[in-house]
Amino acid sequence: MMIVSAELSLLACLILTVSLTLGLGTNQNVEFTFLLPAGRTECFFQTAARNDSMEVEYQVIAGSGLDVGFTLISPSGYRLVSDFRRSDGIHTVDATEDGDYRLCFDNSFSKLSEKMVFFEVIIYSQSSAGGGQDEWADLALTEGMVDYKLEDIRATMDSVYQRLERTRQVQTVLRAFEARDRYLLEDNLWRVSFWSCLNLLVMIAVSATQIYSLRRLFDDTKTVRT
Amino acid sequence: MGLRGVGFLLQCYLMLAAAMYFELGEQEEKCIIEEIPEDTLVTGYFLLEPWDLKKATRSPHLGVTVTVRDPNHEIQMSKRYGKFSKFTFTAHASGQHYFCFQTNSTRFSVFAGERLKLHLDIQMGEHAIGHDAEKTKDNMETLENNLGHLIDQMKYITRQQEYQREKEDTFRQISEVTNSKVLWWAVVQTTVLLSVGFWQMKRLKDFFIAKKLV
Numbered sequence: 001m002m003i004v005s006a007e008l009s010l011l012a013c014l015i016l017t018v019s020l021t022l023g024l025g026t027n028q029n030v031e032f033t034f035l036l037p038a039g040r041t042e043c044f045f046q047t048a049a050r051n052d053s054m055e056v057e058y059q060v061i062a063g064s065g066l067d068v069g070f071t072l073i074s075p076s077g078y079r080l081v082s083d084f085r086r087s088d089g090i091h092t093v094d095a096t097e098d099g100d101y102r103l104c105f106d107n108s109f110s111k112l113s114e115k116m117v118f119f120e121v122i123i124y125s126q127s128s129a130g131g132g133q134d135e136w137a138d139l140a141l142t143e144g145m146v147d148y149k150l151e152d153i154r155a156t157m158d159s160v161y162q163r164l165e166r167t168r169q170v171q172t173v174l175r176a177f178e179a180r181d182r183y184l185l186e187d188n189l190w191r192v193s194f195w196s197c198l199n200l201l202v203m204i205a206v207s208a209t210q211i212y213s214l215r216r217l218f219d220d221t222k223t224v225r226t
Numbered sequence: 227m228g229l230r231g232v233g234f235l236l237q238c239y240l241m242l243a244a245a246m247y248f249e250l251g252e253q254e255e256k257c258i259i260e261e262i263p264e265d266t267l268v269t270g271y272f273l274l275e276p277w278d279l280k281k282a283t284r285s286p287h288l289g290v291t292v293t294v295r296d297p298n299h300e301i302q303m304s305k306r307y308g309k310f311s312k313f314t315f316t317a318h319a320s321g322q323h324y325f326c327f328q329t330n331s332t333r334f335s336v337f338a339g340e341r342l343k344l345h346l347d348i349q350m351g352e353h354a355i356g357h358d359a360e361k362t363k364d365n366m367e368t369l370e371n372n373l374g375h376l377i378d379q380m381k382y383i384t385r386q387q388e389y390q391r392e393k394e395d396t397f398r399q400i401s402e403v404t405n406s407k408v409l410w411w412a413v414v415q416t417t418v419l420l421s422v423g424f425w426q427m428k429r430l431k432d433f434f435i436a437k438k439l440v
Binding site (some may be wrong): 121 | 243244245246247248249256257258259260261343346347348372373376379380382383386387390393394396397400401403404407408411412414415418419422425426429430433437
């Protein structure tokens with residue numbers, strides 16, 4: 001019974017894929033921060049539809065060197081972007097193909113340090129204009145009863161929504177910048193304290209050694225003489 | 227379940243299928259880090275599938291264990307779910323939270339070393355446009371839903387800005403502490419260097435005088 005309903009829902013999914021994907025049309029925004037262990041490559045896959053625009057932005061937040069390798073591979077296997085050891089990058093793909101895009105982050109050049117990488121994928125869906133029309137067509141029927149044109153309300157709301165989305169995206173990016181700066185600063189604090197202490201100890205040790213060796217020198221001479 | 231329930235489930239499934247996915251090996255744990263201010267509701271939708279949908283002849287018993295750690299690395303939530311579910315979580319402290327996913331498919335029901343893919347969509351705030359959005363026939367309700375979503379987006383942005391300001395304050399404090407520490411250590415080092423130098427010279431002079439070499 002369970003297997004049948006699962007197969008049925010899967011079949012229904014496949015059939016409805018095209019229609020629903022066209023109807024959804026919201027701008028998708030995915031952002032992740034993850035830890036990339038030393039010497040490993042992690043890949044993420046993002047599904048895209050035809051003729052959408054995709055923007056990928058990544059930034060290394062923590063990890064010595066603050067750099068990572070990045071590749072973007074299209075569904076047909078073409079390597080669209082190949083960055084080698086960069087600390088941040090932004091790439092746009094206009095007119096995407098249908099399928100799964102592969103984003104790979106490469107930390108194989110580093111044997112010891114793990115990197116914390118932040119990345120964001122924004123998909124500008126081409127069908128966002130078309131998808132909204134259906135629900136608003138019904139609203140237009142009741143338009144005669146209100147003074148304000150519903151068309152104006154719709155346009156304003158759409159514009160506000162787009163701008164808020166953009167604000168949110170910019171905020172996310174700024175957050176990533178701040179996190180990176182903060183980690184860097186905390187590292188600097190630790191490093192300053194540690195090396196200063198070490199420097200002090202080395203100085204004291206060197207001065208003690210100098211005195212001791214000089215005294216030994218003279219003691220030995222004394223014994224030789226007599 | 228009813229037709230409406232099935233329809234809504236299908237929609238969830240589909241929207242999730244267009245979300246980002248990554249590879250998850252058997253018993254492998256992968257973590258996502260999210261910086262969250264306190265009292266924020268986080269909703270996560272995930273879907274676990276075999277890597278090659280065509281090759282999977284029978285659907286094995288797949289499960290996901292979701293572990294959420296708070297900024298102090300303590301486990302705040304750890305639950306087991308089926309292969310397609312959603313989880314919600316409210317952050318009690320501001321900071322970096324770790325969302326870890328681990329498959330716990332039983333060995334004998336999955337082919338040895340089979341790759342799995344995990345679709346993931348993490349959203350913050352209530353009323354996020356998502357997988358719960360019911361397409362109602364009532365137009366006013368749709369309008370209300372959209373406005374509610376806009377309001378929630380604005381609240382989320384404001385909250386994040388406040389959090390950003392708090393973090394910038396901490397950041398500035400650390401900067402000042404570092405700066406004063408650099409200055410203090412430099413002064414101490416110079417003092418030690420000078421005093422040790424003087425002490426060395428004085429000791430040597432006394433030593434040479436005592437040994438009647440000077």
